[in-house]
Amino acid sequence: MKIDAIDLKILTVLQQDGRVSNQDLAEQVFLSPSACLRRVRALEESGMIARYIALLDATAFGLEVDSFVQVTMRRDVEHWHENFTAALQSWPEVVGSYIITGEANYLLRVRARNLKHYSSFVLEKLYKTPGVLDIRSNIVLQTLKDTQMLAPELLMGEAGVNG
Template sequence: MNFYNFMQLDLDSIDIAILRTLELDGRITNLDLAKQVGLSQSACLRRVKLLEHSGIIKAYKVQLDPTNLGLEVQAIVQVTMRPDGEGWHEAFKMMVADWPEVAYAYVITGSSNYILLVRARSLREYADFVIGRLYKTSGVLEVKSNIVLEEFKGDGSPLEVVLRNAKPRS
């Protein structure tokens, strides 16, 4: 049995099987999960609770399809700020937190300060967001938009990256 040490939590092959299964079906019953990974229901539930408590399992969510909800436009937006104003970073983060069009926001390295994933019903609605909100935000120096034509991968598991680079411990 392989054991991996991640942030002071030892994950064995059963923990990994639990995580892989829950990533594919977060609604699976504990009974079905226990059967699938070869544990009793109580032992399986104990492991799941430990994975939740450790923060490895962050949340259980439903994945909604933006296109089926009428959001036809996705844009990856680079935002560059003027760093001359006091508190510009915190102020921008607070503004972005209130914009429902922004699905994801990242602080990045490089020539821009932020990357935003913005969703809108139409190109007109996206333009209204950029012109009416983003450009009017204090400190915004430059906005570069990239309209997403097709998403062909969007379900990357962090577990697989960690396992690929992990060294089994003896």
């Protein structure tokens, strides 16, 4: 789907406030409410809008430890990838998981209440997973930028923006 400057503005506003009313959204992008709703539905149907969520403040819930963990696997263990990816689905502490390049196989983002909780996660879950060879933890000391928003200039890439 090709998007134009109006679609781009709709996407930007929705990323800032996913609960904005269609009326307010239409006013902000200078469309009639019906035309605005048609465009939003087309963006949803195309998959450009994947879903609407509420972003929670982890620290407000007492999750004080934020860490990035590189996990290196032993390749001589049968089904190491399938077993690891299945196990991490059941770990609520893992809020993000990625297959990465480099020495490690995976990068996990882990949230925990405190260092004791984090230590328990590493020792009782992560290290006990068959095939885990090495774990390298990086504890976040201060967050400088943490966003799920995609900047308009990034959105103008391969999807294409007309006008």
